Amino acid sequence: MERGELTRKGDNDIDEALYNAGGIMTEFNDLKHSPIANISLASKELFHSNFLAWVFNTYPTTINAVLSSAGLDKSLSGETVEVTREERNLDLVARIGRRRLLVIENKLKSLPYKEQLDRYETIAKKIEPSRDSREFILLTLTPDDCDRSQLPSGYWRCIDYGTLSTALLEQMPRDASPYHVATVKDYVTFVRCLLHVASDESRHTWNSAGSSLKGGTDAEWLRLHKLNDLFGKRQGQKVAAKVHEALARRFGSQVEWQRPPRHLEASKISVYSGFSNSQPLVGIFCALGEHAWPDNDIPVGIGFQVQGEQFRSYIEWPRPGHLAQKPNEGSRPSKTAAIAWDLFCDERCPVSFWPPGRESGPEDESIDERSKKRRHKTQCRFGVQFQYRYRPLSEIAGTDVTLDNLAKALIEHAESLLKDLEQIESLLQDHQARYEK
Numbered sequence: 001m002e003r004g005e006l007t008r009k010g011d012n013d014i015d016e017a018l019y020n021a022g023g024i025m026t027e028f029n030d031l032k033h034s035p036i037a038n039i040s041l042a043s044k045e046l047f048h049s050n051f052l053a054w055v056f057n058t059y060p061t062t063i064n065a066v067l068s069s070a071g072l073d074k075s076l077s078g079e080t081v082e083v084t085r086e087e088r089n090l091d092l093v094a095r096i097g098r099r100r101l102l103v104i105e106n107k108l109k110s111l112p113y114k115e116q117l118d119r120y121e122t123i124a125k126k127i128e129p130s131r132d133s134r135e136f137i138l139l140t141l142t143p144d145d146c147d148r149s150q151l152p153s154g155y156w157r158c159i160d161y162g163t164l165s166t167a168l169l170e171q172m173p174r175d176a177s178p179y180h181v182a183t184v185k186d187y188v189t190f191v192r193c194l195l196h197v198a199s200d201e202s203r204h205t206w207n208s209a210g211s212s213l214k215g216g217t218d219a220e221w222l223r224l225h226k227l228n229d230l231f232g233k234r235q236g237q238k239v240a241a242k243v244h245e246a247l248a249r250r251f252g253s254q255v256e257w258q259r260p261p262r263h264l265e266a267s268k269i270s271v272y273s274g275f276s277n278s279q280p281l282v283g284i285f286c287a288l289g290e291h292a293w294p295d296n297d298i299p300v301g302i303g304f305q306v307q308g309e310q311f312r313s314y315i316e317w318p319r320p321g322h323l324a325q326k327p328n329e330g331s332r333p334s335k336t337a338a339i340a341w342d343l344f345c346d347e348r349c350p351v352s353f354w355p356p357g358r359e360s361g362p363e364d365e366s367i368d369e370r371s372k373k374r375r376h377k378t379q380c381r382f383g384v385q386f387q388y389r390y391r392p393l394s395e396i397a398g399t400d401v402t403l404d405n406l407a408k409a410l411i412e413h414a415e416s417l418l419k420d421l422e423q424i425e426s427l428l429q430d431h432q433a434r435y436e437k
Helices: 016-021 028-033 035-042 045-058 060-069 114-124 161-171 178-199 216-224 228-254 335-345 369-374 403-419 421-436
Strands: 081-087 090-096 100-107 133-140 156-160 255-257 269-276 279-292 299-307 310-316 380-382 386-392
Touching: 035 045, 035 178, 045 060, 045 081, 045 090, 045 100, 045 161, 045 178, 060 081, 060 090, 060 100, 060 161, 090 114, 100 114, 114 133, 133 161, 156 161, 161 178, 228 255, 228 269, 228 279, 228 403, 279 403, 279 421, 299 403, 299 421, 310 335, 335 386, 335 421, 403 421
Parallel strands: 100 133, 133 156, 255 269
Antiparallel strands: 081 090, 090 100, 269 279, 279 299, 299 310, 310 386, 380 386
């Protein structure tokens, strides 16, 4: 990155020492000296919204950076600009003059989806109905993050952080405080480093921001700035979005996006993503028809989940209870644990859920030490409701998996599982009936 790239056109009156102290650097490790990069550690996405609101309110004409980047009318004609944060859960709301209302949805850490943007549009239309000009901006980290199929209406425009930050620096007034200009320059450099990591081809390999990323300046920088979770979450969302899109095309409204199991109706399917234990996570949850635990209207669910290098088949129950790891002679496991165990061991169980006779846990010596310690746990659990068995992800998707290849493998596995869903539910009902006598 050349120094001139971050210099405003014709700007020669910023002191060189202040310029350097502002954190205009090219290497990741140097960012530890950047005030902006370190301040951002506290709240990542919220930090960026707060910073942009400060710039817009301090130098109102800089709102043109947003307007010009989005191809909107930027003739302010002396009109006032007032920007608020988190008004009615909207990231940024800009009141321009008496007529215009500009809503900016900040999607630095996550990917947009239509239902959320639709909800924000409805909320924004209730703010000061007298304003007859309403515009909506979706701000994403990279241009690729803007999936236009997820935009709910023609009112929305997409811009990315790289475009906005460059325009922001160019829009800083000639009489702006040198300290403020240096701060904005530091911010632009920080954003460009984020974009460098986001566009790195290694980010397209599953779990590359997590435990599989070994050493190097990139990994150290991610850990230093606590950004491995940001890119891990993005990886999980990108894979889940591809799975959801493919399943929704085939199964329609039966498939929902990021819907918590407790809010899911019977016979519905939820595709979800997350980030846990420094690793991205993707899964599907299938609510089993009317098959609910007695005295509870929340369906029992089955599904699969990928986290790190594990591929898990699981049963999720609606009620907590004491869960044993494996029913052995003399043990007194809960009904839920015993029923789950019976299903996993049933020779009639379809391969799409769990291969008959397949023991849990990878056997190759490359597995990390933590997994070695867990290998003896034939039936595992999270909390008291989520019971699962796992096998190496490589069995499902091969090794060195790209995000696209992983999504393809999960789509194929999900379609097989959904095809066998009635059979799995019938087996589960049979095993449950034995414990209700």
